[in-house]
Amino acid sequence: MxxxxxxxxxxxxxxxxxxxxxxxxxxxxxxxxxxxxxxxxxxxxxxxxxRLSEGKFVLLSLLRDLPDGLAPYELAERAGVTRATVTGLLDGLERDGFLLRHGDKDDRRKISVRLTSMGKAMAEDLFVEHSQWIGSLFAGFEPREREVFSGFLLRAWRNVEMPLDAGQATGAGTSP
Amino acid sequence: MxxxxxxxxxxxxxxxxxxxxxxxxxxxxxxxxxxxxxxxxxxxxxxxxxRLSEGKFVLLSLLRDLPDGLAPYELAERAGVTRATVTGLLDGLERDGFLLRHGDKDDRRKISVRLTSMGKAMAEDLFVEHSQWIGSLFAGFEPREREVFSGFLLRAWRNVEMPLDAGQATGAGTSP
DNA sequence: GACTCATAATTAGGTGCCATACTATATGTC
DNA sequence: GACATATAGTATGGCACCTAATTATGAGTC
Structure with a gap:
């Protein structure tokens, strides 16, 4: 409980x-x-x-090892959020000194987002630490258990994403 | 993938x-x-x-079958959110006609939140429908599978909520 | 060059959560 | 009655997400 x-x-x-x-x-x-x-x-x-949220951390991770940076629309695609969301996250990350926006030399609509030295250091340290933490959450599971667990998750995920027709346990078969 | x-x-x-x-x-x-x-x-x-969010739906569910209603602080406790959050949710639910705030006859600080007829009908219909939908997400699992699945979730939950000391796969044993 | 359409980034407003502070009220003590 | 403390509900501001609209720019066609 x-x-x-x-x-x-x-x-x-x-x-x-x-x-x-x-x-x-x-x-x-x-x-x-x-x-x-x-x-x-x-x-x-x-x-x-x-001073990071998960969304900001993801952007820092995406920008690591990319000296030429990425455009906000590319960040949005890879992070799976809207471009409007990325604008807001970049505002905060720029304010806190993790990255800078650079104008594109060919296309004035575009900007290139690149990490600062501080941003790079932060991204590097946090990536390692965060990865280990994430891995630790499922420590103690045998490979076979992980396989079974993952199978359960996939089955449930399929029920959510692809609900069946009338043969399902729902009443009126309503859909979004 | x-x-x-x-x-x-x-x-x-x-x-x-x-x-x-x-x-x-x-x-x-x-x-x-x-x-x-x-x-x-x-x-x-x-x-x-x-015109409902999950948070609003939870409040409607909590208010069902309670002719005397509940106070916002009680809603906050049962829903597991802050009183400030409940104020905002109640604003929206009241605006949309699902419930009304009533002054308390004894204590002028308190209000009692009660569903309107429309709110009651909505809560009743949705509760049934929503419950069935939630149940359908894990349809097809044998009782034994559910037991194993639940055990996995509890083990992982314990890793999150009660991380072990140094014997864990984390680096420096950092804590929040 | 004018025009149309598309793209990139941002702005505006909304939502649901939070923390903090504020206002009004209740309670208990002296 | 004055005062201190606690409680209830709200207001304010922040954040991270969204949709839709706006502004600026680029590309293609004529």
């Missing part, structure tokens, strides 16, 4: 109270969400002292 | 490129995060037509 979020407990309690079937499935779903939320909170706590 | 987010792919590629051990653990972590993100997006898509 410890690895559930308050809000999910409330929903789960209510489903249980009304004699809902399949609270086991709901609970499993909430456990996945609770784990992801816990990872996000821990990640934020680890990055906060460096 | 399909059930990973762009940003995680970038980090994973980089870790692979530099001959990192344990990319299997990182990948597993990113798969959990990708599944949670997919669930969140699908949830948002399902609630959007009703």
């Amino acid at each position: 410890e690895n559930l979020e308050h809000k999910h407990l409330a929903v789960l309690d209510e489903a249980t109270r009304r004699g809902e079937q399949d609270t086991g499935n709901m609970r499993l779903c909430f456990e996945v969400l609770a784990l992801a939320a816990a990872i996000d909170r821990s990640c934020a706590a680890r990055l906060a002292p460096y | 399909e059930n990973l987010e762009h940003k995680h792919l970038a980090v994973l590629d980089e870790a692979t490129r530099r001959g990192e051990q344990d990319t299997g653990n990182m990948r597993l972590c990113f798969e959990v995060l990708a599944l949670a993100a997919a669930i969140d997006r699908s949830c948002a898509a399902r609630l959007a037509p009703y």
Whole structure:
């Protein structure tokens, strides 16, 4: 019960109270969400002292080892966010001295984002540290267990991304 | 590779490129995060037509079957968010006609939040539909598989919430 | 060169979360 | 009654995401 979020407990309690079937499935779903939320909170706590969010960290990672930098639209594509979001993140990273925007010599619409020395050092140190931390979250799993776990995640992911037709456990087969 | 987010792919590629051990653990972590993100997006898509977010839906769920309503601080506790957050969510829900704020007859600091008829109908319909949808995400899992899956999630959750001391795969044992 | 269409980056406004501070009120003590 | 402390709800500002619109520029056609 410890690895559930308050809000999910409330929903789960209510489903249980009304004699809902399949609270086991709901609970499993909430456990996945609770784990992801816990990872996000821990990640934020680890990055906060460096004045970084996960989104900013991703941009720093993308810019490492690229002396010519990247354009904001390329950063947006690789990070999977909109160009508007990248503009905001770059504002903060530039303000804090991690990178600079440079005009493109051929195309005045374009800019090239490059890390500063401080940005490079930060990106390097944090990449190593962050990677190790991420890896540590799943320490203690045997290769076979990881394989089974990953298979479960993929199956669930497919249920989310590609819900089946009427043969599924939903009522009216509603879609987004 | 399909059930990973762009940003995680970038980090994973980089870790692979530099001959990192344990990319299997990182990948597993990113798969959990990708599944949670997919669930969140699908949830948002399902609630959007009703002008609801997940946070608002949780408040509606909490207020169901409570003719006397709840105070905002109680909603905050049960939903696991701050009172400031609840104020904002209630603003939107009141604006859209789902609920009303009522002054407390004894304590002028307090208000009691109660659903309107429309809010009650919405909460009832959505609760059933949403519960079924959540349950459907883990359809097809045998009880034994769910048990194993849940065990994996709990183990990983413990790694996040209660990291071990030096015997862990992290470098300098940094803490938040 | 004028015009149309496309692209790059930014701006504006919205949302949901947060922390902090503020205002109003309640409670307890003297 | 004055005062100190605590509580309830809100206001303010920040952040990271979004969509849509705007501005500036580039490319292609005539």
